[in-house]
Amino acid sequence: MSLRGCDQPGLMPLEEARAHLLAQAVCQVGTERCPIDKAVGRVLARDVHSLVDVPPADNSAMDGYAVRLSDLAADRDTWLPVGPRIPAGVEAGALPAGTAARIFTGAEIPEGADAVVMQEKVTTSEGGVLIPAGVSAQQNIRPRGQDIARGSLVLPAGSRVSAVALGVLASAGLAEVEVFRPLRVAVLSTGDELVEPGRPLARGQIYNSNRYLVEALLHSMGMQVVTSGIVADTQSATESALCQAAENADVILTTGGVSVGEEDHVKAVIERLGRLDIWKINIKPGKPFAAGFVNDVPLYALPGNPGSALITFALLAQPCLLKAQGMRVPTPFCLPVKAGFSRTKAQGRDEFLRVACSTDGFVKPSGNQSSGTLSSLLQTDGLVRIPGGEIVQEGQQLMFYPLSALLQQ
Template sequence: MSGCGCDSGELMPLSQALERLLADVRPLVETESVGVEQARCRVLAQDLLSSIAVPPADNSAMDGYAVNTAGLPEDLRLPVSQRIPAGAQGQPLQPGTAARIFTGSEIPPGADAVIMQEQCEQQGEYVQLNRRPQTGDHIRPAGQDIRPGQCAVPAGTRLDARHLGVIASVGIDRVPVYRRLRVAVLNTGDELLMPGQPNQPGKIYNSNYFTLKGLLEPLGVDVIFSGVVEDSLATTRDALALAAQQSDLILSSGGVSVGEEDHVKAAVQSLGELGLWRMAIKPGKPLAYGRVGTTPFIGLPGNPAAVLVTFLMLARPYLLKMQGCTALQPSCFQLPAGFGRERAIPRDEFIRARLVQGEAGLQAAPLDNQSSGVLSSAIRAGGLLLIPAGERVAPGQLLNFYPFHGVLD
């Protein structure tokens, strides 16, 4: 890491901060083989090539009758020469006949179309077609989905249910994935209590650990809870040093601002280096990045809404790249603003927003309370709406909306 200008008083733009974080990532290299049923949320370490075609042969897309369109009689009445259930292999189609066939059954040699049963009438050992089929009707060709030698799933993919189904469809039962990332989570503050402890004056319950654990587990990482760290430089140093020995990355919340009891910045600098500090982002200005020894460290703010925003926008892409993922950014799309705002601020602002139906269609509207200490509004929000630094907002203006769906599960 080059010099960060941490004490210059300048705030680093979000895009620049993310670029510098991602440039500093050292991705995992260790891999392991796991069964497909254990591979959800893991990151694929190499391209998976199919050795077969999917489907392996031409098959029927409908329940109906397989025919040869060139050999149909004028009256479209044909004897039924065979019955082909799914899983059975039919005989070559006898000229001038039809084969009773079912969805997924292989097309018999000599047939080139399937007519659905709703367009036929069964008449004893004959079938009466009510229309003349065209070549290729209702036939799914071999390799329609995947061809032999084709890459079924590329390396760097974080596997979800869709990928697991495709992998299974080509007959692969084990996949090479990067090993699980170990992330140490520590929360700083003398005021923190763990849920279940008796409430006390001046104390608050530690919500940040549970937010972070819930954000980390869908990424397929092993979470190490390093505990609640009291507000002292020595204790913070000891906790960071131990976390560095146990993990691939340290993720903290709190203690990175400028108060007299904020010791994380000094502790990191004494044990390693601080590469970034203070972002031009709201909420979440006092975000820190550096290394404790050789272990990367990301220090999130202490306010719970700021933890959510900075994790999704900065920490999550870093973790994904560290895991070997190729898709790093949270998905977003543009929505018209269902509100206006005259005041511009010099930071990128992420507001918790809900989707509302306006006269012109779907719009994004802010929740009432945007305090960085208010987390419950995130439950009522559909995602985060970005107001770029220095911009006012006009009703109907298109803004980037980052839905929670897909990044929280």
């Protein structure tokens, strides 16, 4: 498929690049059974249906008194003797006619009862309770299967198990689920200037922040990281590292080496070992993003600047990784916000500006916007998209992408 940015001049629009990459992403990992207490972060390989009704029987939503409406006067308070006492976790039995049962939250409704009157609404004395007029049918009763019906779909295949989902699975009686095997992602950092934290820096060197950023994101997505270390800025080293990564991983993720400098070899090596599908995207930061295949293994090449690396990971690489992991890929979540700033100079590319939300309902730029800076993201709530060629007036509506949603955190 011929695409702009590969063999045609110009930059590829973000949505076009994302759609093409997602169309090519395929889940090829196997599946395994997993106990639910180990399933957080895993992706379901099959639909999950409830084994039980939740709740399994009608139960009380309040501490109070279970009654039969047929025992109550319609237009006045009714005095009833108190019969059984029903705490949660015991079999309720039947409610004797003409009596009220003392019942507690979560306890099973006794047979024959059709309402619960909360304890704050009644008057009690030795051996009896005064029930006020106006009690309605099924008042304060949670019906059987109100939350989940037996046999109903709890979670579809492709869902990632969250802490909330884990609780729902447990309530539905599931002890284990079938999940996809974790995707193996090889992470390569290119650049002679890179040094691992903890080692002394020589002049001209910087610490390798991209590796730790990207690997942490992959771990949070439930994926297995295959660390390939720092790759020297030579064609032979790049080729060797990419070939080894293709043998050991399902997907390759690189940072750096995809620009047009003499020391940038990733693009050329991809073209020699496989094929380059996408290069240069119409976004700022992140234009030199590339994607293709090395020995039939998908590769996503992020820019070396950490700000660009994070944004292209979130917008382009991450959706494809999630699909390859078997997950249903959500549409990027965004919402309208008002600009608490102005921009009088238009940019040529669509710009994703780091912003913080203020208490007055506006968003404002959060520190340094350079593609080489990362620390300003600590004060960033999300990104706003400014279309290429447009200026921004204060109070103008912009589309806001929360960082937590973009990074699936």
